Amino acid sequence: MSARLLEGKLLAADIKAGIKSGVESLRARYNVSPKLVSIQVGENPASAVYIRSQKKNAEGLGIEYRLERLDEGSPRQALIEAIDKLNKDRTVNGIMVQMPLPPQIEAGFISRYISPLKDIEAMHPQNMGEIVFGNAKVLPCTAAACMELLNSIDSLDLYGKEAVIVGHSEIVGKPLALLLLNKFVTTTVCHIATGERGSLPEFVKKAEILIVAVGRAGLIKGEWIKEGAIVIDVGINRVDGRLIGDVEFEKAQERASYITPVPGGVGPLTVAMLMKNLVEAFKLQQQLYT
Numbered sequence: 001m002s003a004r005l006l007e008g009k010l011l012a013a014d015i016k017a018g019i020k021s022g023v024e025s026l027r028a029r030y031n032v033s034p035k036l037v038s039i040q041v042g043e044n045p046a047s048a049v050y051i052r053s054q055k056k057n058a059e060g061l062g063i064e065y066r067l068e069r070l071d072e073g074s075p076r077q078a079l080i081e082a083i084d085k086l087n088k089d090r091t092v093n094g095i096m097v098q099m100p101l102p103p104q105i106e107a108g109f110i111s112r113y114i115s116p117l118k119d120i121e122a123m124h125p126q127n128m129g130e131i132v133f134g135n136a137k138v139l140p141c142t143a144a145a146c147m148e149l150l151n152s153i154d155s156l157d158l159y160g161k162e163a164v165i166v167g168h169s170e171i172v173g174k175p176l177a178l179l180l181l182n183k184f185v186t187t188t189v190c191h192i193a194t195g196e197r198g199s200l201p202e203f204v205k206k207a208e209i210l211i212v213a214v215g216r217a218g219l220i221k222g223e224w225i226k227e228g229a230i231v232i233d234v235g236i237n238r239v240d241g242r243l244i245g246d247v248e249f250e251k252a253q254e255r256a257s258y259i260t261p262v263p264g265g266v267g268p269l270t271v272a273m274l275m276k277n278l279v280e281a282f283k284l285q286q287q288l289y290t
């Protein structure tokens with residue numbers, strides 16, 4: 001068997017076309033374009049690529065994009081104040097803070113200062129909590145991207161399927177586990193302790209749906225993949241100047257039924273999900289203000 005590719009790039013193009021026409025009708029109705037403001041503290045070169053991609057994507061969809069910069073040495077309070085100003089500015093619909101942040105600011109706490117209504121990365125505890133109840137209006141982008149990929153498989157009925165997620169981060173593994181549970185998928189979450197105990201192969205071998213978000217090239221061996229499994233590789237690793245995922249792609253492709261390429265799988269969908277959240281946030285705010 002050779003797995004079919006789950007190409008996020010193609011799916012993202014479809015989703016973005018829908019967002020673009022949605023933005024046009026919102027502009028016609030409210031006479032204003034949705035606006036996203038991104039805050040960067042310092043000038044980490046790793047963020048530059050993401051910022052360029054966000055700006056290009058936003059502007060291509062008719063969304064206004066502005067980058068606000070704070071000095072590298074800014075204290076946590078300066079960032080909180082900048083966020084608060086944007087929270088109060090009715091012309092701003094979405095706020096995001098670029099990662100990584102300099103060491104004096106703990107990243108995990110910053111999302112709670114963004115108004116839940118403008119939290120387009122869906123990392124505010126209130127938005128996270130809504131996922132538990134299956135009521136979330138915005139979803140963490142990478143977790144949502146994984147769900148979009150699964151939903152794009154016509155023949156897949158998620159009900160009762162057995163999924164294994166490797167990685168339990170706040171941005172991917174944990175929210176994804178809840179999204180899968182909400183669809184009645186029997187979900188197991190593995191993490192560093194599973195790896196250290198040596199039981200990772202045992203769990204992976206049982207997975208009908210395998211989603212890996214660790215950041216270690218080749219962590220998941222091709223021979224562990226269950227015949228016919230769906231494999232979503234979120235990992236991004238730069239090895240010898242090339243981007244590769246966490247799963248041994250060629251060997252896994254021989255056993256899986258569907259697999260995401262890296263790059264071109266989850267990544268392009270993540271930014272589409274961000275823009276989708278922004279449009280949702282814009283609509284929620286218009287309902288509140290008018």
Ligand code: NAD
Binds near residue numbers: 170
């Ligand atoms: P993180 O660094 O916050 O967490 C890593 C997770 O992997 C943790 O749960 C940890 O316990 C687990 N882990 C580490 N070593 C392990 C091992 N040996 N066995 C099993 N589990 C192990 O991760 P993150 O921020 O979710 O990112 C994970 C990867 O996904 C990275 O490569 C990141 O670049 C990539 N990523 C991609 C996108 C995208 O849009 N494609 C978005 C976010 C993250």
